[in-house]
Amino acid sequence: MSRLNLDEMSAFMAVVETGSFVAGGRSLGLTRSAAGKAITRLEAHLGVRLLNRTTRNMSVTDDGQLFYQHCIQIFSQLEEAQDSVGQKAGAPRGNLRISLPDALGRLLVLPLLAEYQRLWPDVQVDASFSDRVVDIIDEGFDLAVRIGNHATDSSLVSRTVAHHRAVICAAPAYVQAYGAPQTADDLLHHQCLVFSSRMKRQPWRLQEASGEWLKVSPNSRLRLDSAEAIRDAALLGLGLAYLPAFLAADYLENGRLKQLLQAYGTEEVPVQAIYPSKRHLPPKVRGFIDLMVERWKC
Template sequence: MDQLSAMQTFRRVVDLGSFSAAAVQAGVSHTVLSRQVKNLERQLGTQLLNRTTRRLQMTEAGALFYRHCVQILEQMQAMTLELSEHQQQPSGTLRLSVATAFGELELGRWLPDFVERHERLQIELNCTDRFVDLLEEEIDVCLRVTDHLPDSSLVARRLAASEVLLVAAPSYLERHGRPTSPEQLANHPLLGYSRLTHPQRLQLSDPQGEQREVLMPRRLSANSPMALRAAAIGGLGIASFDRFIVHDALRDGRLVPVLDGWQLPARTLYAVYPQSRYLAPKVRAFLDYVQAYYAHARWAD
């Protein structure tokens, strides 16, 4: 039995939580992977996994073996990369995942320059607003703008703060009046992002730290920030956006801020990637580039 291959299989099964998911990723049958792990257990003389119809759970010996697997496999990867002249420069395919609005509005500003700097690198871009499992979908780096990152084994590198603004079209405010207090927002429709838990609820704070929670009536909800942006520019109602989504529209006057002096909770732009002791040159080059790019304020007035 190829013990290194069996160790890779065991780690993949544990990371993905099932033989089925690991088999899909590896492109082999469930039976092949199950046999590999059973042979590994037989060779080691101990049970590594407790199997039920609903879940897999590592035994105490399995957890110990997993830790050693991770160390050995990452050392092998580091050695291979260091010895390979091909890998001394960023090369191969970089699999990148971003939210749709970020992909449409931000990538054009800097991705061409990054690609031109690394001629041996190809980009495979996945633009989606759904949750992406980086391990299962074999994504190298995900750029996320969020106010919360769930606990996980992934690494999250902070790149920039993302201010959230309440905005409307001048034409809307001319027809319906400009709200001057949080309470007056209840008389205006909110264009809500439907993927939020509470798309019609806003939490506002003033410079003195006073906080208000406002529930606004619904006129339009959508699962696309770009569709909501178009609706806001068209004068359909008030909406909240990350500044990068409406920066250009604010600059040319198609949208204007609403309720000066009150702020929505800011969010953060992160680069999220699988944990590894040795980053592939393509991943390291990308992370260094985006961190340097967003080290300077990009969405200031």
């Protein structure tokens, strides 16, 4: 079987990522017609249809989605090969694909990305902001930043880059209407805003004065998969929230949220950088991890 044409693969990826032949072709300096012909040749080579085309719309087939994921991995590996032999003194360069939790990413990581690009102008960054736990390898990410301990398989490496603590809080209006819990058991009589992802609810962990840890699964009529959405729901008086301190700090300071159950401790939660296990970590990845550690003094 003859080899795939990288230019045709690039055209296919560009069209998928932009959602149109015109924009995809333009991003590569091609006309709409040239981009379309490149993908037609690629489909003929593979013997499958990658894109469904109508006069008004374009959509990616199941085979196209699968092939696109492989293309991401192939071009990532090509980029790594280029980086490994083409960098001067190990300077970061190329494209860094990073997955970030939505709130932490925008509040704390985005400023670091700006600084990182000032330090290393030869790096381009594709950042995905979502609380969804991505499959780093299958989806072609170089690096993911995640909150909490995450079990990883042998193909992944994790490094703690920061820590944060949680706070239990609620809007003053909620406290005025329903009172403030005095003990962990009181949580069973309150409406709590719980983080839930993929049908799995996150428990609240509290430490008593004796040092004993309690795992509480509070009552909840409203479950959300976004920490910022939980904060916003708390601000609306919809219940008690168990939030990262960095997300609640400004609202506790201005009085829009009130901290509760302060007699209890909360666990120190790690913020982890997770990346594919490789003998030679690309400088673009190592550089950003090192920047996070340096700025957050972990």
